[in-house]
Amino acid sequence: MKRYGILLIGLLAILFMFCEPTTSVDNDINDSDTTAPAIPTGLVKDLYGSIEDTIKIVWDENSESDFSNFKVYRASGMDSLPLYELITETYYTSHTDVGMSYDTTYYYRISAIDKNNNESERCGALACLAENIYDPATPVGLTAYGYNIPEIAAPHIKLSWSANVESDFSHYRIYRDIDPSFPASEDYLLSKNTELSYTDYDVTIGETKYYRITAVDKGLKESNLTRDKSDAPLPQPVLVYPDSSGTSYTKNPAFQWERINGASRYKVILQKTYSGDQEWVGEIEQQSTDIITLEGVPELNAEIEYFWKVTVYSSDNTVENTHSRTWGFKTPL
Known part of the structure; x- marks a missing residue:
């Protein structure tokens, strides 16, 4: 019997070892506690x-x-x-x-x-x-690009820049003049803007405009001016040779057109049809001569009508500022 008693005690010990309570009590929670904490201090x-x-x-x-x-x-x-x-x-x-x-x-x-x-x-x-201590950072990434593409929009200059990241940023102030390095004064203020771009339609074809911008915070502190950026909507180039509806002297003609003041480079686009089907593209930087001449076109097929136009670029813009009319010509035998 003693042996059975010892076995029973051992079995009960093992059961208690592996059994866990089914409920727990949080001694901090007491439904009868109606005493509020102390009022916070040191604010x-x-x-x-x-x-x-x-x-x-x-x-x-x-x-x-x-x-x-x-x-x-x-x-x-x-x-x-x-x-x-x-x-x-x-x-x-x-x-x-x-x-x-x-x-x-x-x-x-x-x-x-x-x-x-x-x-x-x-x-x-x-x-x-709240204490307004610091001026906003000077805006960065300002560009100014002119456009004169009559079939799309009126002549204009498009400005764009990168966003300021201040939490108290309010708006940008855009300044404009016909000369560079002007101050941030009301005399030159063009617009107040919360966007990252502005389109200026109050422009004249061929006239350069200079732009500078500042950032303003909610406390009306104003940043330093950006460096000026400038451009102009350029006049459409006048084509010279090959003549419209004429015949070129050779099957690899040199293309000529009148120089545009303010241009940085030009492209000649040669097409098989009036509306497209590009045959060849040539590019040339701005020249000092009144007539720009671009050579290098491969020999074209004889007695075929081709079409050509000149696109004009300004500043460092990769999008054309303006373009010429499209002329057609025939190649000789």
């Missing part, structure tokens, strides 16, 4: 974390064993309890607001919550202002 503005349109507040930890989290309340413009709104709940002892207005005073109050959802009274109000 201040973090001067190092509060830069430009950012406001950061910090406060002390609560020490209750059943502490759960804090609630952050904010009012705008006036320290009046009905104006306070709950903006976040957090376990941490800090909170950061971004995108705040420079002309508004913000008021903050903090309360503490325990695990039984008891909430303390809110602490005394902390008044904060």
Whole structure:
């Protein structure tokens, strides 16, 4: 019997070893607990974390064993309890607001919550202002390209640039003049713009316009001016040779047209039909002569009608500024 008793005791020990409790008790949760945590203390503005349109507040930890989290309340413009709104709940002892207005005073109050959802009274109000310290960065990537393509749009100059990344960015100011290196004054202000491009239709064919832009933040601080960029919608080139509806002297003619002031380069496009079917393309940089001549076309088929036009480029633009009319000519025998 003693042996059976020992076996029974061993079996019970093994059962207790592998059995776990089916329920657990959180000693911090007590439905009868109606005592709120202590009111949070030490609420201040973090001067190092509060830069430009950012406001950061910090406060002390609560020490209750059943502490759960804090609630952050904010009012705008006036320290009046009905104006306070709950903006976040957090376990941490800090909170950061971004995108705040420079002309508004913000008021903050903090309360503490325990695990039984008891909430303390809110602490005394902390008044904060966002401080506009730095000018925005000067915009980068400004380009200005002129266009004169009558079948698409009126003559214009298209500006574009890269985005500023400041959180308190407001808008861009675009300045224009007929001479370079002008100041940022109202006399030269063309437009205020929140987009990354602007199209200027108030232009004259052949007249160069100079542009500079600045960035402005919500506190109306303005960046330095960009370097000026310039261009003009150019006049359409006048073709000279081969004559329209004429016959070229050779089967590999040299193409000629009148020089365009302000052009950087030209392309001659030779086609088999009026509307396309490209045969050959030649390119030449701007020349000092009044008549531009481009040679090098391969020998063409005899007694065939071909069509040609000149496209004109300005500045470093890879898109044509303008183009000529399309002329047709025949090759000789």
